[in-house]
Amino acid sequence: MIPTLSIGPRGDEWRATPERGRSRMEVMSLRTPRPWLMLVVGGGSQAATALLISTPAYLIPLLHTDRGLTLAEAGLIATAPNVGVLLTLILWGAAVDRWGERVILVTGLVVAVAGALASIAASGYVALALAFALCGIGAAATSATSGRVVIGWFPPERRGLAMGLRQTALPLGVAAGAVLVPPLTAGGEIAPALGIAGAVVAVAALASALFIVNPPRPDRPVDAEGRPANPYRGDATLVRIHLVSALLVVPQYALATFGLVWLIADQEWSPVAAGRRSPRSGIDTGRSR
Numbered sequence: 001m002i003p004t005l006s007i008g009p010r011g012d013e014w015r016a017t018p019e020r021g022r023s024r025m026e027v028m029s030l031r032t033p034r035p036w037l038m039l040v041v042g043g044g045s046q047a048a049t050a051l052l053i054s055t056p057a058y059l060i061p062l063l064h065t066d067r068g069l070t071l072a073e074a075g076l077i078a079t080a081p082n083v084g085v086l087l088t089l090i091l092w093g094a095a096v097d098r099w100g101e102r103v104i105l106v107t108g109l110v111v112a113v114a115g116a117l118a119s120i121a122a123s124g125y126v127a128l129a130l131a132f133a134l135c136g137i138g139a140a141a142t143s144a145t146s147g148r149v150v151i152g153w154f155p156p157e158r159r160g161l162a163m164g165l166r167q168t169a170l171p172l173g174v175a176a177g178a179v180l181v182p183p184l185t186a187g188g189e190i191a192p193a194l195g196i197a198g199a200v201v202a203v204a205a206l207a208s209a210l211f212i213v214n215p216p217r218p219d220r221p222v223d224a225e226g227r228p229a230n231p232y233r234g235d236a237t238l239v240r241i242h243l244v245s246a247l248l249v250v251p252q253y254a255l256a257t258f259g260l261v262w263l264i265a266d267q268e269w270s271p272v273a274a275g276r277r278s279p280r281s282g283i284d285t286g287r288s289r
Contacts, residue, residue, distance in 0.1 A: 033213040035153040039162055041204075041211045042146035043169040045105060048204040049112055049139035050173025051180075052197040053081035056132050058181035059190055061264045066188055069125070071261065080129040082253070084115075084136025085143070092144035100214040101145040101152075108141020109205035116198025120191045138201075152215020182270075 056078040063074035096104045115134030122128040147166065154162040177197070184193040232238055263269045 033153055033215075035150075035158075035162070037211055038149050038153045038213070038215075039166060041207050042105075042142075042149045043166045045109060045142045045204040045208055046146045046166065046169035047173035047176070048197075048201045049109070049135075049142045050170050051177050052112055052116060052135050052194075052201050053085070053132075053139045054174045054177040055181050055193050055197050056081060058177055059185060059193070060258070060261050061182075062185050062188065062190065064261060065264070071258075073125070074261075075258065077125060077129045077132065080132035081136030081139065084133035084138075085140040086136075088137045089140040089143060092141045096144050096148065101149050102208065102212045102214050104141055105145040105149070105212060106205055106209045108138045108145070109201055109208060110138070111141070112138025112201045113198050113205065114138070116194050116201065119194050120198075149212060149215060152217070153213075 060071075060074045060078050063069045063077065064071055069077075092104060092108060112135050115131050115136075115138055118134060119128055119131035122131050146169075147163065150162050150166045151159055180196065181193045184196065263273075
């Protein structure tokens with residue numbers, strides 16, 4: 001049975017007849033979606049995972065100055081979440097295409113929580129890096145889902161505003177890490193910071209399970225063989241955009257990752273003050289704007 005949808009002028013009405021094979025839980029989840037609620041929950045999930053995967057970068061001073069790791073070793077561990085994101089982001093996107101946004105978003109958040117718990121229990125630096133990578137694997141799901149949830153429930157004339165608000169979740173999550181992690185690690189332990197970040201992600205997972213509703217999907221164009229049309233085939237425009245975007249991100253992440261270490265190790269700032277003024281936090285950037 002094919003679902004029938006009805007979306008009001010503000011995108012706030014939803015009626016559906018359940019697809020054959022849906023579970024009772026899935027049918028019950030087809031409640032009335034509210035676009036702004038979708039934005040808050042989806043953006044909140046993005047902010048929560050941003051807090052979690054930015055936490056390792058704020059652990060570099062502790063790993064370098066207190067535990068004796070070289071800067072390269074500490075930086076390698078801190079970048080493990082980004083490796084997890086890089087390796088699985090496309091796979092999460094394919095999973096969303098097949099199973100829908102809600103289940104993939106919740107699954108990714110649960111994986112991120114598991115990564116946080118594993119990082120707390122890790123007994124060595126290799127295990128710690130692998131646990132951080134697991135955090136990144138779970139966090140990648142929010143990038144593949146939350147934007148689609150927002151776009152899907154907002155009408156075209158409001159999508160720019162909605163996506164702009166949703167995008168602020170990333171710097172907000174990172175800024176929260178800049179403020180919270182340095183004082184939490186002042187005692188020489190990483191568990192408090194990772195525990196709080198993991199708890200925030202767990203709350204986001206629960207909220208997503210309760211409130212996220214998969215948006216209706218428009219018909220996709222198909223090629224002569226009946227397969228979904230590939231926007232990358234026959235035109236290199238999107239590839240060029242992706243490559244240039246990657247070049248822009250590289251220096252940003254390099255400065256953001258090691259800026260905190262420079263402020264603490266070379267400028268002799270306190271961890272709390274360095275966290276608040278770190279290039280990664282965006283706090284001063286926001287004030288200057």
